[in-house]
């Protein structure tokens with residue numbers, strides 16, 4: 069089955085009972101048992117729900133894993149994966165991970181003495197040098213936010229195998245349509261499905277897919293024990309989002325290339341961060357490990373004042389956090405998504421006051437470019 073067909077036919081696609089072409093929304097908490105302990109496979113919806121199961125089966129197939137799991141948010145998914153570890157274990161993470169993941173590790177899970185180090189995972193040498201005796205996992209994000217740094221997933225898988233670590237990849241930015249970390253050696257892949265997979269700015273959700281039956285059992289045990297599950301309505305909305313993921317990612321890709329090249333030649337833009345540009349340091353690795361570069365572009369207009377001017381003038385870009393939707397979004401990381409990161413740390417990471425981040429949508433590229441052109445003027 070080719071990729072676009074897979075997005076329509078993978079997983080559970082309808083209802084065998086009635087022939088309904090859309091998976092029904094099983095808005096139910098409990099299930100009648102024939103005799104005590106003798107049930108049809110479902111007993112209680114925290115443990116399993118048919119609509120959620122359809123979604124979980126579908127994402128598992130799309131990421132080429134053994135099993136999938138749906139959670140109430142990306143952070144719920146990440147937290148549940150972290151429940152695989154115990155106090156005194158140590159996790160190595162990409163240094164510019166999503167702000168919520170940074171907060172989870174440094175302000176919540178540290179209370180349970182789950183130890184961590186942030187490291188530049190674009191540099192395999194630094195990763196190897198940071199491994200400790202108690203290191204249990206390598207947690208990476210690629211591309212990263214907002215500077216679109218690229219980590220070599222295969223190289224990380226080699227390091228993980230050598231040191232007996234789990235390799236966990238946050239695949240939110242690339243989506244399984246462009247990048248399949250399990251095929252490159254990762255053990256666990258996870259998503260904020262709030263972004264591209266949902267795709268319409270109308271759901272908050274998280275997904276996890278694992279490579280082995282053993283991890284599937286462990287994550288299901290945690291999902292059922294902790295209970296951070298996704299409800300049936302939102303599971304259904306994600307199934308619906310997945311049907312058009314291929315079309316959306318293709319359209320976003322085409323638009324993003326045009327916009328990145330437009331920004332690159334613009335005299336008022338000093339730097340453009342987009343892995344699809346040949347001068348991006350992660351271009352070659354990105355080309356090898358992903359089939360597309362995605363829809364996130366950051367660019368520097370020199371100062372907070374100039375950034376404010378651009379934001380005030382755009383018509384088709386909505387000023388908002390989040391990303392991955394059909395509508396184009398624009399934000400200033402230093403004052404929005406990354407405001408909680410101390411100034412010094414922001415400087416180290418290269419998140420300047422004049423940095424603007426856009427999430428390219430599926431509007432007509434010409435309109436988006438004209439909009440940026442007049443806003444930058």
Ligand SMILES: *Cc1c(COP(=O)(O)O)cnc(C)c1O
Pocket residue numbers: 141142143144166168169209213238240241259260261262263272273274
């Ligand atoms: C948004 C995001 C998350 C968190 O997901 P929520 O659905 O907002 O909880 C995690 N990782 C990345 C890369 C994200 O963009």
